[in-house]
Amino acid sequence: MKPTRLSARDLLSEAVAGLASRPARTLLTVLGTVLGIAALVATVGIAQTAGNRIVGSFSELEATSVVVSNSGGFWSNGAGTPFPEDAEDRLTRLNGVVAAGTLGPVDVGTALASTVVLDDPTGQNEFQVDVYATSPGVYEAVKGTLRTGRWFDAGHEQRADNVVVLGQGVADRLNVHRVDQQPVVFLGDQPFVVMGILSDVSRQPQLLNAVMMPEATARDLYAYTSGDTVQIDVEIGAAELIAEQAPIALGPNDPSVFRVMKPPSPDSLRNQVQNDVNSLFLILGAVSLLVGAIGIANVTLVSVLERVGEIGLRRAVGARRRHIAGQFLLESTAMGVVGGIIGATLGILVIVGLAAARQWTPVLSPLIPLGAPLLGGLTGLVAGVYPALRAASLEPVDALRSGT
Amino acid sequence: MLSLKRAKRAGDGDVPVAAGEAPAWGDADDGPVLSLSGIGRTYESGDVEVNALADVHLEVQRGEYVSIVGPSGSGKSTLLNILGLLDRPTSGSYLFEGREVATLDEAARTAVRGRRIGFVFQSFHLLSHRSVVENVSLSMLYTDVPARERAERARAALASVGLEHRADFTPTRLSGGERQRVAIARAIVAEPAVMLADEPTGNLDSRTSESILELFASLREQGLTLVMITHDSSVAARADRSVSIRDGRLTVEEAR
Structure with a gap:
């Protein structure tokens, strides 16, 4: 008999439906990632903005x-x-x-x-x-x-x-x-x-x-x-x-x-300041991103335990282990992407707000807001590996026994 | 024995069937849908071996409505899990539509389960955040049915259990009886060879139970093969044939 399969489109819509059905929870879950990405984007942006402005500010x-x-x-x-x-x-x-x-x-x-x-x-x-x-x-x-x-x-x-x-x-x-x-x-x-x-x-x-x-x-x-x-x-x-x-x-x-x-060349001064600011806050951003990843992993794991019944049902109607794993992995990745988008938006707002308050020109490399969802998605992907494997390893019998 | 011959023939068919090739055993097959012979299931807990099932023989013909009745702990859930290919017997032979499935690997058993078996559970197992029609569509999600066709067929199945007006509700807004009807629609929508029902009336009051049993009877009239597990002998009596299970053994097989 032909093995059961799950098309990429169906996988995507199942993952999105899984997230969209609990929007508040999804947003809370991605909060950590949002903060991490926002910190990273704001850091890089502030460093670039300040670097651009350095000549005009304290020197x-x-x-x-x-x-x-x-x-x-x-x-x-x-x-x-x-x-x-x-x-x-x-x-x-x-x-x-x-x-x-x-x-x-x-x-x-x-x-x-x-x-x-x-x-x-x-x-x-x-x-x-x-x-x-x-x-x-x-x-x-x-x-x-x-x-x-x-x-x-x-x-x-x-x-x-x-x-x-x-x-x-x-x-x-x-x-x-x-x-x-x-x-x-x-x-x-x-x-x-x-x-x-x-x-x-x-x-x-x-x-x-x-x-x-x-x-x-x-x-x-x-x-x-x-x-x-x-x-x-x-x-x-x-x-x-x-x-x-x-x-x-x-x-x-x-x-x-x-x-x-x-006076000392503004370029060298700018680079120096940018490097100082960058290395400090990039560490900060990376740490908050790590916290965000742990948050996603944690909630995805809880979600797996909560949805044991759903996993059992899906196995009963033909889902293979890889389909279950794929669904949870995609859900956590999607959460990471959402977190990346929201985080990048917040980060840019911070940069613009700061620049407006100081009457500076906001400066941000276009790669940053484009790369942020990617980084978020990667975070979610990594965070989802363990919960997804846990979900896939459940025996259908055990999963169905657990009630709803 | 007929079943042994079949087992041999099915063994040949164990070679994975290429995609698109019609299965050698479909609706046209007039043999038994399910055929268990000498099925045993042993659980190991520490050094102690527990025999949940021992030497079970059972045949279910196409279009038959069979109930398996027994008290809790009698092994009937284990039997249902094996019938539904959710679990693997430790001994014996299980022919599903003439094909040996006891020895299949996980992916192949999942394929048989997903394509040929419909499940109805005592606790309904509906996804509470998804609409009724999405819940019904779920049983076609993994079996190559195009998305548009899934929705159409789901609505048709809902109509056949009298719930088309609830298609866009979420299950949380439905009564227990309606939820079980949704689960039944989900079980039959993919046109399985057999529907397995595990205590389908266990969570329902007597009047709702009655309507579910009437629905079962009408599905059986339409030619659906039905296996129902229950601890309630009055419920079991509604089937064509009732099999009693006790301590892992089918003790009585009475034709009605």
């Missing part, structure tokens, strides 16, 4: 700063090639530069800073201070904040006005707190009008403890030649490019005399 300040120096480094003697006087103009013309400015120390000899010229035996009123010549763009390039007053502009530079901006520290020592009365400070015998007080900078912090004057003024009064540093503030992602272009713009004849300090 934005660093990533947008390019510094060009003309001192030949530790071994060279004194100042190197001077920057051109129009360095600021040349750099701001580059696409990607937000602001640029040159700065450098001014040698004022032994001149001390004071507000009034008088000998006061009771206290010190003359101080030795650092003096910097800065171009107007420095204020923006260092992301400075003025407590009061204003920064000098191109007009002061042109006229070589005797004006200064005081750093916070110097202003405190000289007891200058307001500039609306145009207070004057002296460097030696030379008077300068105080235009503003610098309260904070994000870069070049030495300026906070210095007196700053226009470069032209320094040239006129102190034989200043050139700054030693160009501070450039660039747009996010432009650092690499500007680091390459700035020396050429500053010294087309021999760009190599300038040293450029640029």
Whole structure:
């Protein structure tokens, strides 16, 4: 007699019917797999999203700063090639530069800073201070904040006005707190009008403890030649490019005399972060997936025990052991696939939600949501092996004896 | 003996039949549907051997309605399991439609069971989450009947037991008698050579039992071969012929 058989289509519809008849239970069963897959997808997605965003998040300040120096480094003697006087103009013309400015120390000899010229035996009123010549763009390039007053502009530079901006520290020592009365400070015998007080900078912090004057003024009064540093503030992602272009713009004849300090490459940073995040959370995801598999195995096993009567009946109407095993295996696999789909969906929602909350761009490789149901199905398949074998090994007589 | 000759002939037929080849023994065969000779079934529990069945001889002719009656523990369930090819005898010969089946392997016994035997159980064994028509279709699931035809035949079988209006219910919404009718429809839908009923009225009240027994009688009128196992001699008396079993032996075989 022809052996009984079960077509693939019937097998599938029996497995689906078995799951669909108890939807709540099926969903509870796949919860573990859902969480595992969701954790995996969210992990990978967050790592990719964060990696994409890394430049903009915790290293934005660093990533947008390019510094060009003309001192030949530790071994060279004194100042190197001077920057051109129009360095600021040349750099701001580059696409990607937000602001640029040159700065450098001014040698004022032994001149001390004071507000009034008088000998006061009771206290010190003359101080030795650092003096910097800065171009107007420095204020923006260092992301400075003025407590009061204003920064000098191109007009002061042109006229070589005797004006200064005081750093916070110097202003405190000289007891200058307001500039609306145009207070004057002296460097030696030379008077300068105080235009503003610098309260904070994000870069070049030495300026906070210095007196700053226009470069032209320094040239006129102190034989200043050139700054030693160009501070450039660039747009996010432009650092690499500007680091390459700035020396050429500053010294087309021999760009190599300038040293450029640029932020670490965002790519390597991104990869590093991605790897750190990935390995940690992938382990987490794998563990929850394992828990999910155990959950499916457990419930499928319980389901086999519950459905002993059904197994007996199926054996009575012609189901072979392989048909029984196939049905339970397919049911657990289908549960895994369902878990994978739901999990991937949840994971993507988490990524999108997180990205939306942080105003990031969600990034996820398309392979992840496509592979998730596959991984879930594999989990279910593995989880179903033991229960399916148990179901298949039941003797029909014993199975039928067990009642419904 | 006739049965021995048949056994020999059937032995030749033990070579697996190629797919599509018509079985050499079908409805046209006018010999007995079931023929047991010297059937014994021994269970081993530890060192003790328990003889559940010993030297059972039984023939059931085509179209016959036979009841096997005995108290619990008499071995009647063991006998039904062997008749239904759910279990294997430890000795003796069992010819099913003229073919020796006592020695068949699992897959071949499953094929005979699935294609040629219908079961009705005391506890109905319906799948509670599947509709009535799906439950009836189940007995054609493994026997190459196309899905569309399965549903049609299931509805026809339900009509023949008077339950076509319940086809899309789930069994949980049916009464005990209706559930047993569904089980009967499931047993006959595949047009088996024999229907085996194990205490079919055991879970039913007397009035419902009566209607089930009437249904059995009408199926027998339509030519179905029926073997019923029961502990109730008044139920057993409804059959053409009643066989009594006690301590694993058929003690009386009385024609009626």
